[in-house]
Amino acid sequence: MSTPNRAPFVEVVAGQPGDAPDPTDEVAVEPVERGSRLDDWAGRMLSTRRRRLAWYWGAPILVTLFAGILRVWNLGHPHALVFDETFYVKDAWTLWSNGYESAWPENADAAFNGGDTDGFLSDPSYVVHPPLGKWLIAIGMAAFGAGDSFGWRISTAIVGTLAVVVLMLVARRLFASTLLAVVAGFLLAIDGQAIAMSRVAVLDNSVMLFTLLGFGCVLLDRSRHERILGDRVAAVRARGTEPLWGPVIWWRPWVLAAGLMFGLASGVKWSGLYFLAAFGLYLIVVDALARRRLGLGLWSSSSVLTQGPATFLTFVPPALAVYLATWTSWFLSDNAYYRQWATQAGNAWTGAFSWVPPAWQSFVHYQQSIYTFHVGLTQPHPYSANPLGWLAMTRPTGMWYASPGAGEDGCVAEPCSQAITSIANPLIWWAAVAAMLYLVYRLARYREWRVGLILMGIVAGYLPWLLYTERTVFQFYTIVFLPYLLLGLVLTIGIVLGSPTDERWRRERGIGLTFVFLIASTLLSAFWYPLWSATTVPYWFWMLHSWLPTWI
Structure with missing residues (x-):
């Protein structure tokens, strides 16, 4: 933010009808106040290089620490396998021990919870997700012990905290604003689904992180590719030749890195392949539009027939290689x-x-x-949620529930409740969905590239699931495209905030609305946090969160 210009300005006043304006007919008028008192204060506070650096680094670091605390506090509770932890935690431990996912005796969860973590069999177990996410869980278990429920979940908590960092880096690059980057990170830090999914040892948080890293790589490639393409076309024209096809650019390191990240995501869950496909198409379209802006005659043909194959070879084979590498232990294990x-x-x-x-x-x-x-997965489940209802958040996933008696786990007077519910902060989620709909309109009207890039992240994470409305799926799958919903919300917040050069009433209104939204979101997260973290609360407090009949 910069200090607004409050200096008076002059206005040319026209003479009588038919008279030519006299440049000396200038009169001082009442200045239009611009910006806000907050802008003035920020200008004074950031008036030195040291203070600007403190803001540039300090604010994101504080948000990261806050996110980490929300994810790590009392992480070992409950000391019981929660929801799909019954698969991933035990699979992770057998991967670490045997090099492949091994079978367990029937009803092994109780023994595992009790500390008998080596009761697995030598027979292999049929698993339907690649190994990488389970290897990440296994690292935490190896560090803290397989019998420590904190160790089961610490890797997922770290992944969720890193996602806050990556989102701030992406937002800062996308919006060129530390303020908006901090807002984006803060919203992810306090969102309920992001918190709950960071406190349970499941795979989807890792998919979210790797795809977000891939998204950031695509963002970095965009400006680099357009700059190099423009320079090469200009060099050809400087030699007196008009290019029709344009150059083929082979060395695109950020495309290579994006392919690697989407390959890692696919090595956790196959849903990472949706991002590989969506952003592969995005790279072709963006290249075509860049060539059209440069006035190349065969811009569409060159993007598909010449640059397209080069982009494919830079993008897809590295993703495939990384995906195959995640199966290394499978190839090395004869059993x-x-x-x-x-x-x-x-x-x-x-x-x-x-x-x-x-x-x-x-x-x-x-x-x-x-x-x-x-x-073919159509097995009924009480928390199955049709993708058509995901944006409305009609059926969040209840991952764990207990009713401790008086004197147990902090229960003062029965009835008490403990729950882990993977539900987003309702205000943040619904505001982000509304912002997404606004951005669809904005893209159609203004063709803004930032809007298009953000919406592509939502397309990759959400639209493919609409093909599987009969399949057993869950609301918590939306964690994968939550960062892009938040980026869309933050872009909209930036529009509401305006600029320090705006008229004072407009600027102060935008700041006020944003402040109210952030405070309300924070208070709502505090209200919901016990239901994201298995904190003991009175039963009546738990029931206060049943805003929709399908929520509890």
Whole structure:
């Protein structure tokens, strides 16, 4: 923020009808006050380089610390496998111990909760998600012990805190504003779904982080690619030649990095592939538009036929290589599930592909089996949520509930409740959805590239799920596109805030609205935090959160 210009200005006053204006006919008029008192204060506070650096680094660091506290406080409670932790925590520990996901005896959760963490079998277990996310969980378990519930969840909490950092970096680059970057990070820090998903050892937080990193890489490539493309076209024109196709740019390090990040995301869950596909298309479209702005005659053909293949080779093979690398332990473990499938009678490929090594034949068969499982998953679940209702948040996921008796876990007088509910801060979520709808209109009217990029993140994270309205899916899958909803909300907040050069009434109104929204969001997060963190509360307090019949 900068100090507004409060100096009086002069206005040219026209003479009588028919008279030519006289440049000396200048009279002082009442100055129009611009900015706000807050802008003046900020200008004074940031008047030195040291203070500007303190704001530039200090504010994001404070937001990060706050986010970490909300995610780590009392993280080991409850000391019980919560929701899908029954799969991922035990799979993570057997990955660490055996190199592959191993089976457990029936009803093993109680023994595991009680400290018997080595009761797994040598038989492999059929799993339907790649290993990377479970390896991340396993690192925390190895550091703190498999019997420590804090160790089960610490990796996920760190991932959730890092996501706040990455979102601030992306927002600062996207909006060129430390203030808006801090607002974006703060909203993610206090949002309920982001908090709850950081306090339970499941996979979706890791998908969110890796796809957000990939999004940031695409953002960094955009300006670099357009600059290099423009320089090369200008160099050709300087030689007296008019290019029709334009140059092919092979070295795009940020595209390579984006491919690696989306490959890592796919190595946690296959939903990362949606981002790979969506942003692969985005890179082609953005290149085509850049070539059109440069006046190239065959701009669309060159983007698809010349630059397109180069972009594909820079983007997709690295993602595939990283994805395959996440399965390294499967290839190295002879006893992993389906590892010996191709060596069994009647399974090996014949004909043109018989030369493919058995391990790779087995791997392809496993991937086909996983795909069949995912598209055919229609098992009823009490918290299944149709994707058509995700934006309205009609069915949040209840991950854990307990009713401690008097004198247990801080319960003073029965009835008491403890819950972990993966529900977003309602004010932040619904405001972000409203901002998304506004940005769709804004993109159609103004063609702003920032709006298009943000909406592409939402498209990649949400629209593919609309193809699976009959499949068993959950509201907490929306954590993957939550950062882009928040970026859209922050962009809208920036429009409401305006500029220090705006008239005072407009600027102060924008600051006031933003302040009220942030305070209300913070108070609402404080109200909901016990239900995100399994804190003991009276039953009546728990019921106060049943705003919709489907929420509790």
